[in-house]
Amino acid sequence: HVANIFAIKYEYISSFTSMLASISLKDVAEDVNEKHLTPWSEMCSRAGISNTPLSPFIYSSQLETLNIRANNGKLKETGFSFRKPCVTEESIRDVLEDCVKIKNLPENS
Numbered sequence: 001h002v003a004n005i006f007a008i009k010y011e012y013i014s015s016f017t018s019m020l021a022s023i024s025l026k027d028v029a030e031d032v033n034e035k036h037l038t039p040w041s042e043m044c045s046r047a048g049i050s051n052t053p054l055s056p057f058i059y060s061s062q063l064e065t066l067n068i069r070a071n072n073g074k075l076k077e078t079g080f081s082f083r084k085p086c087v088t089e090e091s092i093r094d095v096l097e098d099c100v101k102i103k104n105l106p107e108n109s
Helices: 002-006 015-022 025-046 060-064 073-077 089-101
Strands: none
Touching (some): 002 089
């Protein structure tokens, strides 16, 4: 869904490629931060946003421990139920619109 909203191209990489990338995660993080921090700052500035909790900055340690799966089984065992049981493109857009309204995210970002 996020890829559709932001027109992001992505691909899955093999575990071998992933292993090679992990050798220099510090360099990867530095390159990513160098590429994204200035444009992010400029977008926020143009939108009149001087302070936001959102940032494209990433530490190399965050790449080392990246886990994109979560299990909600224990939560459900308590009787908890989700108002929105799955993430949809519409629900992501709703969150982004709220972030724009409270000036945490530049419009059209």
